[in-house]
Amino acid sequence: MADQILSQEEIDALLTAMDSGEIDVAEEKKDVVAEICSYDLTTQNIMQHGQFDALEEVYDKFVNLFQGSLSNLFQRTITVKAISRETVKFGEFIKAFSNPTGFVIFSMEPLIGSALMAFEPKLVFSLIDCMFGGDGKPMEKIREFTMIERRMLQRIAMAVLKDLETAWEAAYRVRLALRKIETKPEFVYLVNPSDQLVIVVFAISTEGFSGNIHLCLPYLMLEPIKEQLSSSYLREKDRASSFGDEIRKLLGRTEVNIVAELGQTVYSVEDILNFEVDDILRLNTGPQNNVIVNIERVPKYLGMPGVVKGSKAVQISEVIDQDQGKG
Template sequence: MADQILSQEEIDALLSAMDSGELDVAEESQEVAVEVRPYDLTAQNIMQRGQFDALEEVYDKFVNLYQASLSNIFQRAISVKIISQETVKFGEFIKAFSNPTGFVIFGMEPLIGSALIAFEPNLVFSLIDCMFGGDGKPMEKIREFTMIERRMLNKMALGVLKDLETAWDAAYSLRMSLRKIETKPEFVYLVNPSDQLIIVVFAISTESFSGNIHLCLPYLMLEPIKEHLSSSYLREKDRASSFGDEIRNLLRRTEVNLVAELGKTVYSVQDILNFEVDDIIRLNTGPQNNVTVNIERVPKYLGMPGVVKGSKAVQITDVIDHDRGKG
């Protein structure tokens, strides 16, 4: 360490060189390559594991309900199943559709905003053909929907929303309301083009035809209830439900003491010490007065004493409400 300490002469020489400019003390700056990644502050992070697990139950229930509804309406076997789930930006999603497409825009009260169900055109024409007694054979060329076909699309929309509302009861109670039917993608606006959508594609198929419907749920719309859709909430809900059932079953089997109080009175200790056989104790009630029925020493009912099949009994005549008169 001593060899690294400058002497006074060396310090003076160094200062002199700095003053005269012979020594350049400015260090060369070395640029360090830093990787910069763009970050969108408005983007929604919806890929957290387990954040929307409750929706899986909603989708499964909807599949069963909608399959039963379609099979019942058309009196033929119709299959409904989930074929994909993904999250995409609204701008990218809407560009994938052409004119015409059956866009069903609907509300999910009390949530703010609108959601969307998109019927592919081939499926719309096939379902309408089945409604009028056809076999649903796909059209060779896609054309614009007529006024009658738009009305039939409106009827289909009400049916699918009814089943979707019932399916949502599995996770969170919502009321579906049809807001608009549109056929041109350029006229459909739910959220900003950069906002994320949860997209679920359902395949509908029979022996004669097949097609898809796309359920689109904006992330911003689900934001207020996302805690109710998480896997942790489902676990707590199931645990609370299971624990509550166990407690109820345990309470139903629990035995408690029930005492019908015929009457009461007050005596001094001296009077009690002087009691003898055949002494009569006067009570505060008569044969026409109600008696109090206590459960674990807590008054719960009023009743009239009597005899049933040779056994003494009490007929309940009133319930004692301890909160009555409060407030």
Template sequence: MTEVLSQDEIDQLLTAISSGDIETEEIRQPTDQRKIKIYDFKRPDKFSKEQIRTVSIMHETFARLSTTSLSAQLRSMVQVHVASVDQLTYEEFIRSIPNPTTLAVINMDPLKGSAIMEIDPSITFSIIDRLFGGQGEGAKVTRDLTDIEQSVMEGIIVRILGNMREAWSQVIDLRPRLGQIETNPQFAQIVPPTEMVVLVTLETKVGDVEGMMNFCIPYLTIEPIIGKLSAQYWYSTVRRGATTENLNILRERLSTIEVNIVAEIGRMNLTVRDVLSLVPGDVIRLQNTRTGDPFSLNIGNRPKFLCKPGQIGNKLAVQIVKKLEDVQVQDFEELDDVEGDE
């Protein structure tokens, strides 16, 4: 709100200016001093702080999974954790890494474009030395990888990419694939030099050898899902849990799991003394089972179906005749508890 001066205040102000007590420059000086932020049009910020934070959370999960998988594969103590997540130009990233090094070009299906995974030479040669039966010592001289060493690192990177797919599962069903391995950074031009990228730096320790593992993702590649890289979407997805996308992933993974299916003819309680005295030819009378009754087909330890015995070719088989309801399954469990108490 503008302050209005009275006539006496105006006269005092004019008198002070005439006598030189107040400089006119002091009056003209603006009181509104705004903070100016320098903006570089050559490298604009395309990722917000919230999106950078979400990328960091995703790769903290990736680091934990990689720590476990690499420790098991190398049979050595491996530690991986996120050191920083920054946005910079692709040219700055290329200049910051050594030459030669291990550069893996990653196809980010279903996203368009590729990403770069760079593994420090000290970590690379420590992994190779460990897999070849050594103590896991780093490289004493800088050199390119041989064909055999490159093949070994391909297996390591493919294993690491499986962890990346799981870490990104809350945002997208990522299917990263190893394209090729380069040792000269100048040969890995996946985007223009001025294109902005997000760089995830992972501090890695294999035994006593320390180094860096960098994951470089161009903005053009991650742009289609940039809206999902927010804390609100991330936590709502984690809290929601049972989304259609997650259920499809669970179904796909569960469909390959093997379970035991047992056709149970019947049950009988015997003492240990009776069991030890059993010989071929003895007949055991089953409880609550009559000739012609269907068998219980158990999946795992739970009865799920009723079935009848039969034969297909030269092999024994069972035919499912009825699906057990939840109430009947509960009755089976109660019956087991009663038999256990007896």
């Protein structure tokens, strides 16, 4: 480092040369372009690993249910497969569709907001053709849906929603209800254009035709229940379920004491000491009153006394409310 320091003579010579103009001290100006990378939080992939693992079980169950429903409805073998899963902005998603497209908007109570199914137009025409006895041959030219075709699309959508609601029971119980049918993308609004959608594409295929259904769930709709849809929650649920089954099996073989209480009465100690054989004790209940059935000294049922095949018995008529029993 010491060899790189200028001596006083070198410094004086440098200053003299600068004053005389032998050295150009003007700083070379260069265009400096700042490298800036835009970072938009809404463009990031919100599908973190394991965040919505429960949906995989829902989709698998839906594929099996919907494949059976379509095959029965059209009386032919139809294959349904989930072919892709991704997250995109709503604005980008809706721009990918043309007019007409079979947009089915539905609710998923108690979740807030609406979800969407998009039927590709060729698939809609093929399915409707099958419903009227055709072979589902794709149309060469796409046109607007007629009123009858819109009603047929609604019928197909109801079948899809029924199977999807059943499939969702594997993860979270929801009630699906059709809100409306649209054919023009500009009339479809779920969330803001920059909001994310969780999209699953199902391929429908048979010998004569094929097409896709796009199932779209807004992230804002799923966000309140994301914990219940996570892989960690599923593991805890499975663990609790396995322990629950074992506990139920053990309890099923456990013996407990059951006592039917015919009635009660109150006597003093002196009266009890004076009891003799053949004395009669008066109870607070009669033959028409219910008796209390206790399980390990805890009141659980009410019943009527009687006789079955020569043995005294009690017929259970009511389950005692626990709060009432405590009182």
